[in-house]
Amino acid sequence: MKLECDDPTKVAGSSTSSLVGALRLQRGLSVETLANLCHMSASDVACLEDGSLSPSAKQVHDLAQALSVSPSVILGLSTPGH
Numbered sequence: 001m002k003l004e005c006d007d008p009t010k011v012a013g014s015s016t017s018s019l020v021g022a023l024r025l026q027r028g029l030s031v032e033t034l035a036n037l038c039h040m041s042a043s044d045v046a047c048l049e050d051g052s053l054s055p056s057a058k059q060v061h062d063l064a065q066a067l068s069v070s071p072s073v074i075l076g077l078s079t080p081g082h
Contacts, residue, residue: 016048016054016075017051023067027067038066055074
């Protein structure tokens with residue numbers, strides 16, 4: 001998917017995988033650290049980021065909390081701060 005913007009966190013409708021990875025990197029978190037914050041395995045976080053796993057409702061909530069954004073941001077329905 002080609003984004004008009006170089007920052008996928010600023011594009012509503014971006015995929016969950018690109019958003020989670022971008023938000024994680026913006027916050028300086030490793031895959032392992034985000035996984036620990038979300039009570040997930042590092043491999044599950046990596047699979048979410050590469051798009052091979054879709055997040056459950058609980059994972060969306062946990063990711064949003066760990067990344068300090070609303071669940072709608074994780075789902076690509078809004079951008080951070082909106």
